[in-house]
Amino acid sequence: MTIDSIAISKLTERLGYQFNTPALLVQALTHRSFAANNNERLEFLGDSALNFIVAHQLFQRFSKLPEGDLSRLRAQLVKESTLSEIALSLELGDALKLGEGELKSAGWRRPSILADALEAIIGAVYLDGGFASVESLILKLYQDKLAQIDPKLIDKDPKSQLQEYLQGKKIDLPDYKVVSINGEAHAQIFKIECVIEKCAISTLGEGTSRRIAEQQAAQLALEKIKDDR
Amino acid sequence: MTIDSIAISKLTERLGYQFNTPALLVQALTHRSFAANNNERLEFLGDSALNFIVAHQLFQRFSKLPEGDLSRLRAQLVKESTLSEIALSLELGDALKLGEGELKSAGWRRPSILADALEAIIGAVYLDGGFASVESLILKLYQDKLAQIDPKLIDKDPKSQLQEYLQGKKIDLPDYKVVSINGEAHAQIFKIECVIEKCAISTLGEGTSRRIAEQQAAQLALEKIKDDR
Numbered sequence: 001m002t003i004d005s006i007a008i009s010k011l012t013e014r015l016g017y018q019f020n021t022p023a024l025l026v027q028a029l030t031h032r033s034f035a036a037n038n039n040e041r042l043e044f045l046g047d048s049a050l051n052f053i054v055a056h057q058l059f060q061r062f063s064k065l066p067e068g069d070l071s072r073l074r075a076q077l078v079k080e081s082t083l084s085e086i087a088l089s090l091e092l093g094d095a096l097k098l099g100e101g102e103l104k105s106a107g108w109r110r111p112s113i114l115a116d117a118l119e120a121i122i123g124a125v126y127l128d129g130g131f132a133s134v135e136s137l138i139l140k141l142y143q144d145k146l147a148q149i150d151p152k153l154i155d156k157d158p159k160s161q162l163q164e165y166l167q168g169k170k171i172d173l174p175d176y177k178v179v180s181i182n183g184e185a186h187a188q189i190f191k192i193e194c195v196i197e198k199c200a201i202s203t204l205g206e207g208t209s210r211r212i213a214e215q216q217a218a219q220l221a222l223e224k225i226k227d228d229r
Numbered sequence: 230m231t232i233d234s235i236a237i238s239k240l241t242e243r244l245g246y247q248f249n250t251p252a253l254l255v256q257a258l259t260h261r262s263f264a265a266n267n268n269e270r271l272e273f274l275g276d277s278a279l280n281f282i283v284a285h286q287l288f289q290r291f292s293k294l295p296e297g298d299l300s301r302l303r304a305q306l307v308k309e310s311t312l313s314e315i316a317l318s319l320e321l322g323d324a325l326k327l328g329e330g331e332l333k334s335a336g337w338r339r340p341s342i343l344a345d346a347l348e349a350i351i352g353a354v355y356l357d358g359g360f361a362s363v364e365s366l367i368l369k370l371y372q373d374k375l376a377q378i379d380p381k382l383i384d385k386d387p388k389s390q391l392q393e394y395l396q397g398k399k400i401d402l403p404d405y406k407v408v409s410i411n412g413e414a415h416a417q418i419f420k421i422e423c424v425i426e427k428c429a430i431s432t433l434g435e436g437t438s439r440r441i442a443e444q445q446a447a448q449l450a451l452e453k454i455k456d457d458r
Contacts, residue, residue, distance in 0.1 A: 044300060055277040056355070
């Protein structure tokens with residue numbers, strides 16, 4: 001066995017998944033600095049699989065949490081530093097295929113490279129074994145992190161806070177209106193107005209998704225309400 | 230049959246999916262203006278299911294496209310206006326449960342409400358019927374749109390353009406370095422530096438994801454290269 005194939009067989013063991021097509025795992029470990037046939041497309045696929053499966057886990061486990069909280073919990077679980085931490089625990093760096101420049105600059109321990117490769121592995125497992133396989137891989141990788149979440153420690157998001165405040169005062173819920181959407185499809189900027197007629201409040205939020213813009217507008221409305229009291 | 234149940238049974242027929250738990254469909258159609266037990270959590274789940282399944286379709290159908298192009302194609306397919314168009318074709322608006330304010334302002338035809346409800350239905354079908362059911366629903370809903378995509382009409386993204394240019398000149402690929410990550414987990418701003426040592430080029434991109442920031446940095450690097458020629 002070569003050093004490479006030893007690293008890959010150790011990684012396979014830690015993943016707890018045996019590939020039907022081992023070439024998929026090799027591709028998932030191939031950084032763009034090494035070859036044109038690299039892991040970037042698999043990363044795109046794996047990223048979305050991870051987002052979905054983690055969303056479902058949070059949805060199931062926290063049946064009372066509003067979507068804003070679920071969204072924030074997920075962001076914590078799928079962010080680069082969390083992914084690279086999991087990748088380190090798998091000793092994924094040993095099995096990476098990196099170009100010379102990346103080898104010189106210790107690319108095997110760079111968080112972005114580790115996180116991308118882990119997402120690519122997730123994509124590769126989905127292609128290789130289907131949905132059930134990738135779901136159980138993610139459950140295995142995230143077992144501890146999912147178990148450690150304490151929903152009581154989540155700050156309520158601004159929209160939920162505003163809604164609860166208004167419901168407590170028996171005031172109609174705010175109206176969120178799209179003011180404008182600008183930019184290219186993959187990098188749009190949304191402007192959303194939050195209107196609370198009864199309080200004569202109108203605020204403007206901005207962000208790269210409707211959700212983020214709404215939260216910002218709600219935050220500003222909350223601040224206005226506090227100022228008015 | 231009441232007017233409501235007629236609208237729901239018509240919608241079920243158009244969706245081509247029979248719910249085991251019809252209450253899930255009703256919840257997916259319930260706007261937050263109507264009830265506390267509304268469709269916002271299902272929308273969160275459905276949004277991520279849609280992103281994943283569309284990502285996989287594009288991955289399969291366009292085996293030569295780089296991830297930047299796949300990402301842009303997906304953004305076109307899952308954006309609000311596309312979703313609300315599909316929702317209109319399903320006559321989804323007739324089955325919505327809206328509060329009084331939304332009824333007065335014709336909320337049943339507002340694109341954001343329609344798009345959210347469609348995503349919530351996608352989430353509900355996943356919970357009700359599992360992955361195979363939601364995958365075939367999305368394939369049905371997107372059949373025409375997926376068939377109409379012409380990858381030749383996609384502009385290359387800046388990272389791919391830059392990579393091709395440098396490969397043509399036999400220059401080492403650019404290095405993308407994270408300069409900073411700021412902001413809360415669900416609304417982070419990434420600053421990424423694109424370095425091309427051989428050309429003494431260094432540019433800074435900013436965005437709400439690493440990908441967007443990298444693309445911006447690559448775009449700026451491309452412009453510098455053009456200026457230098």
